[in-house]
Amino acid sequence: MAARETGGMAVRCAGRIGVAASVAVNLALLVMYIRRRYFGGSRSGEENTVEPSKGKPPVTPDSVVNLDHGDPTMYKKFWKGIGHRATIVIPGWQTMSYFSDLSGFCWFVEPGFEREVRRLHRLVGNAVVEGYHLLVGTGSTQLFQAALYALSPAEDGKPMSVVSPAPYYSSYPSVTNYLNSGLYRWDGDANTFDGDTCIELVCSPNNPDGSIRKTTVKAKYGKTIHDFAYYWPQHTPITEAASHDIMLFTVSKCTGHAGTRLGWALVKDTEVAQKMIKFLELNTIGVSKDSQLRAAKILKAVCDGYELSPASEANRLFHFAQRKMAERWSRLRATVAASGIFSLPNELSGYCTFAKEIVAANPPFAWLRCHKDGVEDLEGFLRENKIMTRGGPKFGVDERVVRVSMLDTDEAFDVFINRVASLK
Amino acid sequence: MAARETGGMAVRCAGRIGVAASVAVNLALLVMYIRRRYFGGSRSGEENTVEPSKGKPPVTPDSVVNLDHGDPTMYKKFWKGIGHRATIVIPGWQTMSYFSDLSGFCWFVEPGFEREVRRLHRLVGNAVVEGYHLLVGTGSTQLFQAALYALSPAEDGKPMSVVSPAPYYSSYPSVTNYLNSGLYRWDGDANTFDGDTCIELVCSPNNPDGSIRKTTVKAKYGKTIHDFAYYWPQHTPITEAASHDIMLFTVSKCTGHAGTRLGWALVKDTEVAQKMIKFLELNTIGVSKDSQLRAAKILKAVCDGYELSPASEANRLFHFAQRKMAERWSRLRATVAASGIFSLPNELSGYCTFAKEIVAANPPFAWLRCHKDGVEDLEGFLRENKIMTRGGPKFGVDERVVRVSMLDTDEAFDVFINRVASLK
Numbered sequence: 003m004a005a006r007e008t009g010g011m012a013v014r015c016a017g018r019i020g021v022a023a024s025v026a027v028n029l030a031l032l033v034m035y036i037r038r039r040y041f042g043g044s045r046s047g048e049e050n051t052v053e054p055s056k057g058k059p060p061v062t063p064d065s066v067v068n069l070d071h072g073d074p075t076m077y078k079k080f081w082k083g084i085g086h087r088a089t090i091v092i093p094g095w096q097t098m099s100y101f102s103d104l105s106g107f108c109w110f111v112e113p114g115f116e117r118e119v120r121r122l123h124r125l126v127g128n129a130v131v132e133g134y135h136l137l138v139g140t141g142s143t144q145l146f147q148a149a150l151y152a153l154s155p156a157e158d159g160k161p162m163s164v165v166s167p168a169p170y171y172s173s174y175p176s177v178t179n180y181l182n183s184g185l186y187r188w189d190g191d192a193n194t195f196d197g198d199t200c201i202e203l204v205c206s207p208n209n210p211d212g213s214i215r216k217t218t219v220k221a222k223y224g225k226t227i228h229d230f231a232y233y234w235p236q237h238t239p240i241t242e243a244a245s246h247d248i249m250l251f252t253v254s255k256c257t258g259h260a261g262t263r264l265g266w267a268l269v270k271d272t273e274v275a276q277k278m279i280k281f282l283e284l285n286t287i288g289v290s291k292d293s294q295l296r297a298a299k300i301l302k303a304v305c306d307g308y309e310l311s312p313a314s315e316a317n318r319l320f321h322f323a324q325r326k327m328a329e330r331w332s333r334l335r336a337t338v339a340a341s342g343i344f345s346l347p348n349e350l351s352g353y354c355t356f357a358k359e360i361v362a363a364n365p366p367f368a369w370l371r372c373h374k375d376g377v378e379d380l381e382g383f384l385r386e387n388k389i390m391t392r393g394g395p396k397f398g399v400d401e402r403v404v405r406v407s408m409l410d411t412d413e414a415f416d417v418f419i420n421r422v423a424s425l426k
Numbered sequence: 427m428a429a430r431e432t433g434g435m436a437v438r439c440a441g442r443i444g445v446a447a448s449v450a451v452n453l454a455l456l457v458m459y460i461r462r463r464y465f466g467g468s469r470s471g472e473e474n475t476v477e478p479s480k481g482k483p484p485v486t487p488d489s490v491v492n493l494d495h496g497d498p499t500m501y502k503k504f505w506k507g508i509g510h511r512a513t514i515v516i517p518g519w520q521t522m523s524y525f526s527d528l529s530g531f532c533w534f535v536e537p538g539f540e541r542e543v544r545r546l547h548r549l550v551g552n553a554v555v556e557g558y559h560l561l562v563g564t565g566s567t568q569l570f571q572a573a574l575y576a577l578s579p580a581e582d583g584k585p586m587s588v589v590s591p592a593p594y595y596s597s598y599p600s601v602t603n604y605l606n607s608g609l610y611r612w613d614g615d616a617n618t619f620d621g622d623t624c625i626e627l628v629c630s631p632n633n634p635d636g637s638i639r640k641t642t643v644k645a646k647y648g649k650t651i652h653d654f655a656y657y658w659p660q661h662t663p664i665t666e667a668a669s670h671d672i673m674l675f676t677v678s679k680c681t682g683h684a685g686t687r688l689g690w691a692l693v694k695d696t697e698v699a700q701k702m703i704k705f706l707e708l709n710t711i712g713v714s715k716d717s718q719l720r721a722a723k724i725l726k727a728v729c730d731g732y733e734l735s736p737a738s739e740a741n742r743l744f745h746f747a748q749r750k751m752a753e754r755w756s757r758l759r760a761t762v763a764a765s766g767i768f769s770l771p772n773e774l775s776g777y778c779t780f781a782k783e784i785v786a787a788n789p790p791f792a793w794l795r796c797h798k799d800g801v802e803d804l805e806g807f808l809r810e811n812k813i814m815t816r817g818g819p820k821f822g823v824d825e826r827v828v829r830v831s832m833l834d835t836d837e838a839f840d841v842f843i844n845r846v847a848s849l850k
Binding site: 056057058059071073074075077078081082084085086087088089090092093094095097098099100101102103104105113140141143147151173176177180181182183184185258259260261263280281284285286287288289290291292293296299300303 | 480481482483495497498499501502505506508509510511512513514515516517518519521522523524525526527528529537564565567568571575597600601604605606607608609678682683684685686687688704705708709710711712713714715716717720723724727
């Protein structure tokens, strides 16, 4: 308030000293002068920005194109367009404590982050937030492990079986087993599981094949973890506000900020949520506050883009990404149809409560199958053609299928399409 | 350059329009006006700053004072004094990729962070960096687990024994055992270990008691992890540039940025470093780039404070913190001596190659023992007196000793000292 009033005074002062000519021009020049004076001769704050990390090297028509990981660099264009509204500034003295909010349910969740996440779910309508605890993790990968820990009482001393229907996300087996835990162990394809007790991982839309999934296993004491990394309007029609026991999300696949390593969980049961917190305390003593503050700013910009800004795609993340994905899928389907040797899963579509119309699903990965004689190992075949993908065996299925990221830069996607078109 | 020249022009313009009276005052008022106009009625950039997390509630003379955790809020004053030189600005489009630098040894280490860490060690002289791989972790806690994973081949199928001499850091047993890993298990006090193979955790200066430690165990196939969280000039004389196989550090206890959750490891052996990277990939797919960029900025400010800025304590983190710790220890030792019922470990001192003089050690924790009859459970006794500490049993020793954080705010420390003084 003080600044506003003094600002008004400044206007009166400026009037009084009779700058008749062009206050606006002089103000603009003064801004530059002041920036120089107070911010050291550069654009405001520029000395405080950092050199951006290099990421992957740029793709050229002759280079290898790496579509093995789902690196969501496609989103960079949108965020360049958003400009300073998504910029975060953190002074050196801020958020130094281990603690975010001792009065909250989880002491290391930043209140501003929690608020924007709940607001986003209300905007999109993809998950119920009322009655849920919100936890934060270093990516949803960490929260997945926290959930395994919370759901594995190991009462009989035997590790809990962890299953998912093939094709399943390639990281599930390795992340479940790398520490050889006595609490849980990977037990493979949920379709063939016939035990009494298990944890089923339900990834929907599914990584790698984009299918829409419900619980498969009919175990007597089955528990589920819903991996909703891709349950966002750019990838699939939003058909309901999901309300499962444990639901995992991540900014990586919602806004494209993979490097921020931030996920969240909506958890219904208080005791389960408390055990997950315990895991996060032991594993990393909570979660980076810088990442949480940045994610809060990013998610705020997404919500503001729908609720406060003029209705333009430049402000609307999901519209930008949905159009981009639809264009890419259209090009890929045409190229695959023309190839004669490849195939893709059928296109799904449905009424989206967010878009308020029937829309096609645009999965984050292409699940590409090859029917050419002699190509038994598709990952190897594509690698020979300088396309890095992830082969079916890592997802629990055969070698004639691969997962290809649809989320990379336009340049990488173009090179990919041209190479696929050249394969007969 | 354009900004500089136009800035100069603005000064000439201001002269021309004849603001004879007080250009400085008008400029100040105009700054406020411009801030209001361009930055939405608040301090420059404030719309991009975020609400700071609440941290712990402030301490009052009557409130509970929580010195259980080593929450390093003492450092906030220093960073407020440093001002914008430690502020970080991250535009929305930056560091979105999973990858930091595919040409580096570790794909998720930000090159700017690595550069500042190596610069800092060269400045302080507490660790050799040449010939070492640098890894980053979500706090040194995560790197500790990565090291256990890397050093536990479990060739014979038996979990590797993990030991440390009592009193040992209270988190070592729980962090080692929470997943009931088949790779490693906590095996207690290193002083009583007599097996052939183990991993020894060497924390020096030691948490909780501040002692200087070397390897204890003479196991045939012993491996060590050196936890150097506190091997910084504010806590202990720097006596050598350490050069052990695995050395762990953290910004929490170096600069006070615990909320940033960032640690690093210096690792000599390439294969061990690669296994640690594998753990960090599986556990969290790398480490928050926002935290790394912020830590790089913070560490740069620390180094610049010694190498580029005028020699004043306001610029020199280790001098600020060393003086603060020395004052606190002096007050605590006087209070304890006057109490008649408490004791502390003897003061250590030595020649510090960084300070270039003989200095006393000022450990981050007070290891406080009580000799009063009837007080068997010191943690409980202090809790009744509204002082939260961590009792000896959590560190593998008796109940008549507690660990007290020396790193909290001045207000909390004052209340603590007054309460201790009142106990007879």
